Amino acid sequence: MKQQVGKLSVKTQGQGLTMITADLSSWILRSAINTGLLTIWCKHTSASLTVQENTDISVRSDILNYFNDLVPENRSYQHTDEGSDDMPAHLKTMLTETSLSIPVIDRKLSLGPWQAVYLFEHRKRPHIRELVLHVMGN
Known part of the structure; x- marks a missing residue:
């Protein structure tokens, strides 16, 4: 069994879903x-x-709107060190995933025809997010 570790930096445009499937697929290749x-x-x-x-694309905007309704920014949170969107961002992360596992078959991600992998940015301003990649197999 072999394994490989890498990193992927993702530049976001602020709140929303940034597709990273192509970057992951290239890394797997x-x-x-x-x-x-x-x-x-x-x-x-x-x-x-x-x-x-x-x-x-409307699916992504509906998801963003749903999460903003679910975890509103205009509550009186105690943690506001980095702005009014900081604590809601932490809560949204708790409701989602910080890791994913995806099978690799024939050097390709085993995704369905209508599936893609996204980084879900919960903060309003753009960020550069770092992901750790680990693949193990033959």
Whole structure:
């Protein structure tokens, strides 16, 4: 069994879902793994990962609107050190995922035809988010 570790930096445009499927697929192609399991780890407490619809952009805006309604910014949170969107971002991360595991088959991510992998930025301003990638297999 072989394994490989890497990093992926993702520049976000502020709140929303940034598709990272192509970057992950390119990294897998450069790895020596044909069949295995990719683990993606988000090193942040105000961003997360998700697998979601990849064609209709309105799905992404509906998801963003839903999370903003679910965790409103205009509450009296005690933690406001980095701005009014900071604590809501932490809560949104708790409700989502900070890691994903995706099977790799024939050097490709085993995603469905309408699926893509996204970094879900929960802060209003742009950030550069760092992900750790680990693939293990043959």
